[in-house]
Amino acid sequence: MNVGVCKINLRLPENQSLKGKRQVLRSIISRLADKFNVAVAEVDNEDKWQIATIGISCVSNNGRHTNEVMSRIVDFIVTSHFDVELLDYEIEIVSVF
DSSP states (O other): OEEEEEEEEEEOTTOOSHHHHHHHHHHHHHHHHHHHOOEEEEEEOTTOSSEEEEEEEEEESOHHHHHHHHHHHHHHHHHSOSSOEEEEEEEEEEEOO
């Protein structure tokens, strides 16, 4: 079993409030969960208006598949029109059992 974890740092340059940030993140989180069947949550910078950090996890029996899913998620965020800028991301694949 392989567990993939991805931490993505985003900048929301047009955002002016925490309410606006939550609205954008809610859209991103629900679309990622629906499209890729992964668990997604905001994991850091909850009190900053224009910075967000989301965590994504995926479990699979194939490490290559897990890495492909995480890479496709990053590409999806970059190419979609979410009004966010990708600052940085980290992907880690852990083999368990």
